Amino acid sequence: MGDVARIVLKRLGLGLLTLFVISILIFSAVEMLPGDIAQAVLGQGATEENVAAMREQLGLDRPAPVRYLEWLSGAVVGDFGVSLVSGANVSQSIGPRFANTLFLAAYAAVIAVPIAIMLGVVVALLRNSVFDRVANVATLTSISSPEFFLGYILILFFAVKTGYFPALAKISDDMSFWEVLNRTFLPALTMVLVVMAHMMRMTRAAIISLLSSPYIEMARLKGTPAWKVIVHHALPNAWAPIINVVALNLAYLITGVVLVEVVFVYPGIGQLLVDAVTKRDFPVVQACCLIFAATFILLNLAADVGAILTNPRLRHPK
Structure with a gap:
């Protein structure tokens, strides 16, 4: 160690x-x-x-x-000064907002990460099939679409036309946990559609690159079922790039929520940053930017550590 x-x-x-x-x-x-x-x-x-x-x-x-x-x-030491607009302590104003952003990011991650990994493995098994081509088109469309566009599309179909979910994600402390989940489902789904596509494509690429390895060919020649080759031989060696892309997308979930929070009027740190820029509340702007940077760097560090722990060549460099 x-x-x-x-x-x-x-x-x-x-x-x-x-x-x-x-x-x-x-x-x-x-x-x-x-x-x-x-x-x-x-x-x-x-x-x-x-x-x-x-x-x-x-x-x-x-x-x-x-x-x-x-x-x-x-x-x-966590003291970012005083807001120029409200006169309130910046740290106390940011704390609840940042907690809301972390909740939204965790909500999206719980949905996106397992589904992305499972779909990536399935698409790798069925590569060059119709399902693979459809999945590639769907993921490219999702990645290429801006977050605010996906958000408005979801609002149109799931809030305006059907009324299944509320269009605005306003939450308060007196709401129950299930009510909060219901109100934040659409912003969480918007973020899921963006990051899940990227994670799925990276998982697929990592699995396919390992399927041409000699030990995989040997396992196939021995008659090992395709699913067992993936689960027991390819997937353990693909964890390093998968963990890396998952950690990077988690960083995006936290630092890239500004547009999503604005579209759904979600009381997170992204919405606070936009309001502070509009009002020229510079202590709040500086604090939000520094917190975003620290979070992104910390999750990148987690990605590096995860890659090191899952790759013996990195754990024991020559």
């Missing part, structure tokens, strides 16, 4: 370095926006004295590197 621990620590160090660079980019992007933040908060009718007082209150009269270090040191 020494080699594994060393590789994981190396990946973790690179992830922290990447997150540090991203934090600089986020802070610099906000700094380079046109206009004065204090003026935007107070409005066009504010006097110069009020603008100067607001700039001092927000710390804008200090050099940018000093403000960046203060912001970064606060972000490390």
